[in-house]
Amino acid sequence: MNGEAFLLSLRLAAMVSLLLLAFALPLAYVLAFFRWPGKFLVESVVALPLVLPPTVLGFYALVAMGPRGPLGKFWQALFGHSLAFTFAGLVIASLVYSLPFAVQPLVASFEAMDRRLLDASAVLGAGRARTFFRVILPLAWPGVLTSLVLSFAHTLGEFGVVLMVGGNLPGITRTVSIDIYDHVQALDYASANRTSLFLMLVCFVILSIVYAVNRRVWSPWPVE
């Protein structure tokens, strides 16, 4: 099994899920608690990666990151090298790819929250920020965990986007799913099987932990 590819995938997934959480929390907050014109457009954009083939996402990511793309030019000016076929490029494309998996569990858990708790917080003198950190976040933490884990696992398993924007550079963009693909291409089914099995096991363990933990949390909404 290719340890290097596996570590790279883990690094990518960890980075993407943490970055996504930071971005998804405020986004889910405004989607769940506010009504504004054009909200449905934002919701559609967030859900788009769910239905688009990864190759479409990968294609536009590649174009944007290329030396003539807006993102590529910006990156070139900033860092002096191109963005496509780098680890950073992979992270950026994966952020888009896994966005719905990070946002939707958060929106769901925010929307399920008893609004009277937020009213109570306001009447007790707490502003928006304190209500968010002292009431919403602690009560929505199963949603936060789900968001983290789903975007982690989804990034771990991505293939099409990586293939498009990452290429196949060992230690830089060659993730575990590409590695498996390479094994199959080389008719090395034994290696493909070992890696696949291991990846499946890791994902299974992660999800099991989430469900086990979620079952034991106190009920976030008032039980009558």
Add this chain to the structure above:
Amino acid sequence: MSWAMLTVRIHKEFAGSGDTPFVLAVTASFAPGFTILFGPSGAGKSALLDCIAGLQRPDTGEIRFGKEAFFDASRRVNVSPQRRGLAYVFQSLALFPHLSVVENIRYGLVKLGVAEQRKRIERVATAFHIANLLDRRPAELSGGEKQRVALARALATGPRILLLDEPLTGLDASLRRSILEDLRLWHVAEPIPILYVTHNREEVDAIGERVLTLANGRVLESGSPRAVLDAPRSLPLAQAAGFENVLPARVVEHRAEDGVMRIALENATRNIEIPLGAAEPGSKVRVAIRAGDILLATEAPHFLSARNLLPGTIESIERRGALVQVRVKAGANFLVHVTPGAARSLELATGQLVWLVIKTHSCHLVY
């Protein structure tokens, strides 16, 4: 120290689920002391409290506390709930489930110093008998304990106004009484306006100094509980106030010299007398009579002061806790409440002929 009045004059349209929007249009003022908000569900009681708390924004009008404007549409004033200095106990109580009792109470006190926090927590914990529950989570509390904690959390903040939305629903009578007593003792020390929403007649009698009745988003009446609830003048109010019998009728004649008028109940064979009201002969009205205000006789009674005797037959008899509900068809259908002992000694049975005895002043004209 002088205490300020809360005055409300607001109008707000809610986009409801039906075709016509629900309109809340209330003008009222609340002095220090208990004011009961009474009315059928959907009357707008919670919406009114939400507007006063600043959780809902009225379309027009104003809400003032003394000289201070909480809301003034014409001057674009709308003070946030955080800055109104009031407390609100919701029907669902809305205790924070992830915080212990003491953390729930402290939540509203963060702007105070530690010593002051401790003093306030100790005071409310003693007043509402929750000192032994401080480390528990809300899920580990009984219904009555939760209600005590919710009141304690609200009052610890030292509110200038207290809004209570059916805070004691679902508790048994003795528990309710003891919590009400604690609340009343607190109020003696801190005489602020308390707006208390309830459907429960017993709570009204226990604490009500004033009652404001609401239906369909409007104030119907206000006054003492006796004046308002024992002689309801509108159908929704009569139903909400627990008048079991609200019967359609027609005014037959006025007898002004006796202070009564005769009315014909729909389908009834005999006319009855009710107190003289502002309804012309021939007009259609409704008469509200409490099931407990009707006497049952198994023979035609003589020598009675009660003016209204109606013969009928028993349709059904149903034991309901400490009372027996008897359904009598006497032209119209009547509900009558008697005690189980009375039902036994009269040997009441379905199909039996009985006489309904109703005092004139137990009949209330409802428009």
